[in-house]
Amino acid sequence: MKDNLITSACAIEEIKTQGYTVIEDFLSPTQLQAVKALLPRINGQYLGRNNFEGGKTERIYALLAYDKIIQDVVEDPRIMALCDQFLEPNYLLTTSQSICIHPGETPQPWHCDDVFYSIPRPRPMVGLSTVVAIDDFSEENGGTEIIPGSHLWSDDEVGGDYRSGEGERDSAFAERMQGQSVALEMPAGACVVFASNTLHRGGTNTSAKPRQALSNQYCQPWARTIENFYLSVPTALVNEMSPKLKSLLGYSVHLPFMGQVSGSHPLKALAADYLPPVSRRDKK
Ligand SMILES: O=C(O)CCC(=O)C(=O)O
Structure with a gap:
């Protein structure tokens, strides 16, 4: 328990100062195996439809609806503790997806996950994002790249056309970002947790194998969610979920009466x- 508290205090401090933290032993070996067992579903039918999703990247959305193991990961107590710290009560799940970056994929555009909310920067994060490595992440296989400290940047400091989601047309912008980024090399089962206003991207996969990950992201209870879970997760399934998951999916009220x-x-x-x-x- 004491170790958990220390880990959590370190994680909070790192998110505040550098915009992200890595939880190395996030998934247990059993959980990792269970998540891997879901992966044969990914066989070329979920390829991205634009540069942001990635033409050689497959995503399955509403991932938590596919298996209880993902539901457990969504409401992992360590992630909930961080959400409790950074978000208001009744925070929501905004997306739950698997991200499989296939060999030959080019880098995603630099972005932050709360770019949709047109509140000028610098500003507090509107959400907290996680990317869980299902394969070992490396610079070669497209491990997440992140820019430490960028959660504190103003709109001017970010510059470029990062809001478009269609890629860096401005090479000076791309070079500036590249010069400050860190490619996360983390073992399968580790999880990066970052403030949703931290700039990051999925990397280039120059290896011969796909890079699997899953990403659960959370947002303030007053923000519109990326995914509309009311329509994608059948209510019969919601009824089997824990009170916390129901709340995360929006079956909750943000006081006094939102929702x-x-x-x-x-x-x-x-x-x-x-x-x-x-x-x-x-x-x-
Ligand atoms: O796949 C990754 O490593 C990051 C993906 C990402 O940032 C996104 O799709 O929003």
């Missing part, structure tokens, strides 16, 4: 016999 459903708590809408008031009126 309410026709004036009621959204958990009520998970009942098998729930009918929205408007439909009840039609039934009369």
